[in-house]
Amino acid sequence: MSQPESPETKPVATAQPQKELPQFEKSIADKLESKFSSRVAIEFVKPTRIRVKVKKEDVLEVARFIRDELHFDHAESVTGVDYPDQKEIEVVYHLGSYTDPELSKQVLALATSAPREENPNPGNDSTRLPSLRDIFYSVEFHERECFEMLGVYFENHPDNRRLLLPEDWADLPPMRKDFKIKGR
Amino acid sequence: MATQLPPGLQLEKLDERIMTLNVGPQHPGSGHMRLIIKVDGDYIVSCDPDPGYVHRGEEKMAEYRNYIQNIPHLERPVIHDSCNILYPYCLGVEELLGLEVPERAQYLRVIASELNRCVYIQYWLAIYGIFLGHSTMFMWPAGDRELLIDLLEKITGARVTHAYFVPGGIRNDVPANFEDMCLKRVNYFEKRIKEYAAIFYDNPILISRTRGAGVLSREDAIRLGTTGSTLRASGVDFDLRKKEPYDAYGELDVHSDVLKDGDSYARSKIPWLDMFESCNIIRQALQKMPKSGSVRVKLKPNPKGGNDEVYKRVESGRGSLGCYIVSRSKPEPYRVKLSVGSFRNLICMPYLLKGEKLGNMPAVYWSLNYWPVEADR
């Protein structure tokens, strides 16, 4: 993005030249692709960041492969993103590794999506995903947060209770796009 | 009539021994959260953390404000470490907008973030001291912290809520005699924190109390996805300043300490050792910093990110702090997620407190470097 000239703060930003895909990250993505072929979609490969999108049926299998073969051993965050236009809620697991020093820079974003309902009834509607808690133990509290904030019910999660929201919250899940902040 | 009792009744009888304690939110040893603790005599049977008393919806608010407006409110979750919590957001927005930070600003960011880390750790240490009933250890760090807060006030204009980092650099340059002032204060600060060893870390009662309390093994630390001092106290050498250097950290010699024990004592010692390391980093950065130059890239008003997403992480006082920004070609981010160290360490609490003595509860709880306000966001 170009910047306007100014005497005191001159722009140093230049357009990034289209670089070769980074080798190491490419190799990880290739491993995933060779194993699951069309069932995983490698959305981007950037330096130190890979993003993989899978269907919800395949997410357990892919996650187990990522843990056992690619040595990503913990989840850093679980983010739910609401896309009302596409009628889906995307859940992104950011996975990292402590055990493998080569992977310490890498963050693999494993995205999957759940169907979205117009009138959500958290826990009892079709907005469901399999829980990754048995594979990555560290997602336990993150998935609880995702459940209350977006209404994504995680099946086989041992403890699908409210975490941050009050017990008597009766409105829409607040991180959905149709939950509007007053005055904005 | 004299038949065997059904098994349910026996269980009831057993449960009479168990008492439920609501530690918090109105409890001097809880912070802004509740721990639902079940005790059998002096032993904790189960612990169920209940955060959320200070949930302010920072992530939701961020979806309604543009990239610049988000700066002051995103640092609110942990105002004692406000530079570090803004850092990944600024890095992420810079990547989205394609900005490159001037070199002087990179070094000043490093200095401000290390100063802020010391300020945060001092506050944390003060509370760790008072949780263990050591009132001197409450007053000393809280007093010495003022030294660096004054310095940060001279740089940024605010005592705790700095809002100093902006996408593309820092908000303003430092005052003229900053280098001498900073060096003098950091040297004195290092001399002061050395004295904590004599009164706190070498104290036989403290050692007998916190050694072996809440031991987190290396495997469990990795499996639970802990971060920061909790992770490094369990023997995992993982520090993002070293492993994934951002800004000027790549040119500095960062050495972070690792302890093997994984108990409350080790977890409380790591942040203290981190403060010495911060002092070292600040001195190095002061030496290598360009003496003049611009500190900020000028932004267009209301900049728009592309159709992209970015996940950036930095090492904060409580461990790795990630910021996930989804942008959909609008002035406002589509989704901002802060993956904070406190929230990631929260999972250790039910795990470590189970089977622990009630007297160890504050020592284990606060040693996890858990900041309730940050975890709630």
Place this chain on the structure above:
Amino acid sequence: MSAIAPKFRLSYFIKSILDNVFWIVILFTLVGIPVLMVSMFYFPLPVMNEKLTSPYLMLTTLADPSRQIPLLKSVIHSDFFRITAFPGFGFAALLAAATIFIERKMLAKLQLRVGPFYCGKVEGILQLMADGLKLISKEIIIPAKADKPIFWAAPVLFVATAAAFVSLIPVAGGGWVVADIDVGLLAVFAVIGFFPIITVLSAWSANSKYPFIGGIRALHQMISFEIPLILSVLGIVILTGSLNLTEIVQSQIHYWWIVFLPIGAIVFFIAILAELERIPFDLPEAESEIVAGWLTEFSGMMYGLVQLGSYVKLYAFAALFVVLFLGGWNGPMVWPPFPEEIIKDGITMGPITVHLAGLPLLDQQMINDVLWFVIKTMGVIFVILLPRGVFPRIRIDLLLHIGWYKLIGLSFVNIFIALGLLYAGVLGPGGIL
């Protein structure tokens, strides 16, 4: 116009003072003097100028100051004065107040802050009074499910037990003790035995969880530290051959028992730290674990009474340490004698010369004794306060381990040392020294 009281007017102020004076005078003459006169008929009054004092003679003391001296002397030597003022509760409470002030200032200096500073102009000397006023003015809240009579009684009982403890402590030679009994040391331990009972009663009657845990902790702690407390002074009893505290002090004219029984002194000191719930043994009040322990449900002056009781207890234990190990009131004579001229010539103020027969009120030896006693006691209190700035809180299992394994063993070592000294004929009845 002052900012503090914007509607201040001097005339109103003077009027309010005069109003108060008027009402005080009226009430005193109409109520106070009759009550005083009536009550005097029921009190045994001292013999004055070889005449039995009557209420009518008492009134003449208003005109003649020389007659007040024997009256004052008789008051000072009455039992009532000993119990309430000196050397009983009033003296202990005064020293306890001084202790609180010293504690706060000393701790502040240790922690690089100033401590109480503004109240009372001079280094915040009136801060304690302000705190007391605040506590008195607070509402007393009783938990709904509390066992109310016991809950109400607990703070009063606590202070009363502390006062009973104080009454056994001799502060000066010549019988300056409220209760000089032959089994003084046994009585002391009997009184100490009440504290855990009161603590548990108050904790249980509050019907709340944190006080309950605190009370149970206090019970564990106090009972397990009473054993080394008692065992550690057995050495002194063996060497002295007496349980009377005054006799124990008199046996230390030449040397203090701490010289021969240092192990006993150390064990006793650690045990009193635990009995007093001082840091590092303040588990029953551990705030970060169990809010305020057994004090959680107390509010207002009930809390104030417990605090008063615990500081009076602190004074009593420090005084007991002085009596047992540091030679009590024994010390060189430093107090100057009463000036002879005043007795001989009287006090001359301008044209008037007042002869006060019977001066001085207290003899030189007694004042000197009290001086030494207070100095030693404050020294011991200072050492008791010092760990608060240095140590964190200990855990209950470590605490009980110290009590049962280490202190009891050490106190037996102390007893064997005492027995060895006795049978070697060095000390004790008929010893060399």
